[in-house]
Amino acid sequence: MHELSITQSLVYAVLECTGERPVTGVNLRIGPLSGVLPDAMRFCFDIVSAGTSLAGAQLKIDEPKGQARCRSCGTEFELEDLILLCPCGSADVEVLSGRELMVMSVEVA
Amino acid sequence: MCTTCGCGDETNTRVSTLDGTQPILEHQHPHEHEHPHPHEHPHTHEHPHTHEHQPVTITLEQNLLAKNDLLAARNRGWLAGRGIRALNVMSSPGAGKTTLLVRTLTDLGGQLQAGVIEGDQETSLDADRIRAVGRPVIQINTGAGCHLDADMLQRGLDALDPQPGSTVFVENVGNLVCPALFDLGETAKVVIISVTEGDDKPQKYPHMFMAADLVIVNKSDLLPYVDFDVDDCLRQIRQINPRADFLVLSATTGDGLAAWYDWLDGSTSRSDSLTESLSDAH
Ligand SMILES: Nc1nc2c(ncn2[C@@H]2O[C@H](COP(=O)(O)OP(=O)(O)O)[C@@H](O)[C@H]2O)c(=O)[nH]1
Ligand SMILES: [Mg+2]
Ligand SMILES: [Zn+2]
Ligand SMILES: [Zn+2]
Ligand SMILES: [Zn+2]
Ligand SMILES: [Zn+2]
Ligand SMILES: [Zn+2]
Numbered sequence: 001m002h003e004l005s006i007t008q009s010l011v012y013a014v015l016e017c018t019g020e021r022p023v024t025g026v027n028l029r030i031g032p033l034s035g036v037l038p039d040a041m042r043f044c045f046d047i048v049s050a051g052t053s054l055a056g057a058q059l060k061i062d063e064p065k066g067q068a069r070c071r072s073c074g075t076e077f078e079l080e081d082l083i084l085l086c087p088c089g090s091a092d093v094e095v096l097s098g099r100e101l102m103v104m105s106v107e108v109a
Numbered sequence: 110m111c112t113t114c115g116c117g118d119e120t121n122t123r124v125s126t127l128d129g130t131q132p133i134l135e136h137q138h139p140h141e142h143e144h145p146h147p148h149e150h151p152h153t154h155e156h157p158h159t160h161e162h163q164p165v166t167i168t169l170e171q172n173l174l175a176k177n178d179l180l181a182a183r184n185r186g187w188l189a190g191r192g193i194r195a196l197n198v199m200s201s202p203g204a205g206k207t208t209l210l211v212r213t214l215t216d217l218g219g220q221l222q223a224g225v226i227e228g229d230q231e232t233s234l235d236a237d238r239i240r241a242v243g244r245p246v247i248q249i250n251t252g253a254g255c256h257l258d259a260d261m262l263q264r265g266l267d268a269l270d271p272q273p274g275s276t277v278f279v280e281n282v283g284n285l286v287c288p289a290l291f292d293l294g295e296t297a298k299v300v301i302i303s304v305t306e307g308d309d310k311p312q313k314y315p316h317m318f319m320a321a322d323l324v325i326v327n328k329s330d331l332l333p334y335v336d337f338d339v340d341d342c343l344r345q346i347r348q349i350n351p352r353a354d355f356l357v358l359s360a361t362t363g364d365g366l367a368a369w370y371d372w373l374d375g376s377t378s379r380s381d382s383l384t385e386s387l388s389d390a391h
Contacts, residue, residue, distance in 0.1 A: 002256060002287030009173050017169060024164065028173075035290045035316040081315070083348055091348050105168045 003036055007044035010103055011054055018108050023054045025107035029062045032079065033098035038063060057106075066098020124264045125248040129236055177291055180259035184266070184294025191273040195262075197293050199317065200301035201310075202283030205327040207235045209301065209360040209369075210278050214242050216363075217370065222275040226265040228257040228282045235280060245269060256288040257281050262295075276373070285314040297322040304328045304337040311345040318346050323354040323372060330359040 014023060026045075030038050038061045045059050066079030070086035070093055077087060084093040172178065188195055198206050210225060217223075224245040227236045236248035247269045249261050257265075262279065271277050279295060281288045300321040302310045305328060311318040318324065324346055326339060343355055354372060358365030 002290055005254070005258070006173050006290075009176055013169065013171055013173065013175070017167060033316075035287070083315070085348055091351050101173045103169045103171050103173060105166050105170075107164055107166050109164055 003040035003044045004048070006036060006101070007041055007048045010041075010045070011048050011052060013103055014054060014106050015052065018053065018106060020053055021108040023057045023106050024109050025058045025060065026054065027060045027062065027104045027106070029064065029100045029102045029104050031064055031098040031100035032066050032081065033095065034101040036101055062104070064097065064100065067096040068093045068098075069096055070094075122252065122254065122261055122264075123248075123250040124261070124268050125233060125236065125250075126268065127245055127247065127270075129233060129240060129246070129248065174290065174292075177259050180263060181292035181294035184259055184263055186294075187263075187266070188277075188294065188296065191271075193271050193273065193275055193277060194297075195266075195277040195279055195293070195295045196297055196299050197257075197279045197281055197288075197295035198299045198301065199281045199285070199288045200283060200303075201285050201306060204283075204301045204303040204306065205360045206280045206283070206301055207238055209325070209327065210280060211238055211242055212360050212363070212366070213278075213369070213373075214239070214244050216366065217373075221373070222272055224269050224271045224275065224277050226262065226269060226277060226279045228261070228280055230254070230282060245271075251282055255282055255284050255286075256291050257293060258291045259293050262293040285310065285317045289314075289316040289320045299323045299325065301325045301327050302342070304331050304335050308337045308339070308342040309345070311342060311349065315349050318353070319349045321346075321350060321353045323356065325369065326355075326357045327360055329357050329364055330362045 010026070010028070014026060028041070030036055030041065041061065042059055049055050049057060067076060068079050068084060068086075069076045070088060070090050072090035072092050073086060073088045075086055075088065076096070079095070079098050084095065085091055086093055184195075198210070200206050214221070214223060225236075225239045225247075227233070227239065227246060227248045228251060229235055229248065230251050230253070232250070233248040236246045239246040247265045249257065249265050251257065251261070257279065265279070266277070269277065279293065298321050300317055300323070302324070304326060326342065332339070339357055346353060346355065356365060356368050356372065358369055360366075
């Protein structure tokens with residue numbers, strides 16, 4: 001489960017910035033094309049944060065929709081999953097967003 | 110998981126020596142991170158009073174794979190500086206990665222100066238198969254870890270010490286999910302599926318196929334016996350990745366291998382433009 005190592009990166013990235021201050025909230029943004037399952041992140045977060053100053057922090061995950069632009073007809077459209085197909089039938093598509101795997105901000109007490 | 114720090118180096122990764130005798134570099138904390146500390150009040154005051162520590166929002170806006178990506182960029186620079194090409198070979202367990210590598214190294218002999226880095230959770234069986242054909246090989250055992258990351262590749266390259274201008278095949282841990290997320294700094298990603306796995310793999314594991322530079326359908330000798338539609342498989346791949354190269358071959362009968370050797374030949378020169386386009390992007 002790669003969410004485990006990614007959650008560990010998350011905890012360290014936060015600790016690097018917050019030091020010993022107790023963290024009460026962590027705000028993530030995880031796009032549908034990131035390859036990471038938000039539910040698996042939630043599950044791992046409780047395990048990985050235990051015993052650190054992030055323990056018990058509320059994990060909020062923003063899940064934006066992906067956006068793509070067709071290089072053939074110029075249409076911009078929403079991506080549900082990784083099937084990159086324009087409504088016009090072209091597969092020559094540029095992904096504009098959806099790959100986000102970011103820690104946006106944290107709340108410290 | 111490491112009991113010292115419980116760190117993301119979950120696993121007691123073990124990197125072998127070239128002669129395969131013993132693992133060197135037990136988990137040594139090469140990574141730069143702070144170990145978590147329990148919250149302690151830095152100030153020395155009694156606590157009969159109630160003071161609120163002001164809640165604050167701190168903006169981070171940081172990519173969670175930033176650390177791995179940084180190490181991958183370092184590997185990419187290290188490889189480019191020596192003119193070394195690293196091919197990250199990925200598949201489900203049993204698709205034929207090791208078989209194809211052994212066959213390739215045997216067939217091409219002195220025409221291809223190459224070494225191998227083998228990633229497996231346990232055992233050095235695959236490294237032994239490579240060593241048996243007389244090529245330098247390093248085994249990385251990831252323990253509970255289900256993928257290689259850029260830090261492991263760097264340690265593998267240190268141990269392998271490949272010649273400038275040579276090729277390094279990196280056999281990733283058998284898994285079509287997370288190896289796609291962890292950039293190693295490789296020159297190209299090669300994804301293998303075998304015809305016994307079913308032709309819906311690209312749809313089921315889109316991240317892997319999206320990241321591929323080359324997709325190989327292996328075990329073509331078994332096509333008459335299984336329900337695997339090569340054209341349909343290619344169509345699925347094109348939907349998620351219009352630019353990947355595509356080859357059908359059998360690592361055991363040798364059918365289709367000539368095209369794979371041509372690809373290896375062509376991607377030597379291609380690696381230059383690839384490195385250029387990558388450094389242009391940064
Ligand atoms: N019929 C057939 N079997 C193959 C072919 N390539 C590999 N195999 C067999 O598939 C099994 C797994 O191969 P291996 O190279 O160990 O897979 P890996 O886990 O991806 O490294 C072995 O029994 C191989 O002999 C092929 O082209 N045709
Ligand atoms: Mg193998
Ligand atoms: Zn279109
Ligand atoms: Zn550790
Ligand atoms: Zn550590
Ligand atoms: Zn106080
Ligand atoms: Zn993994």
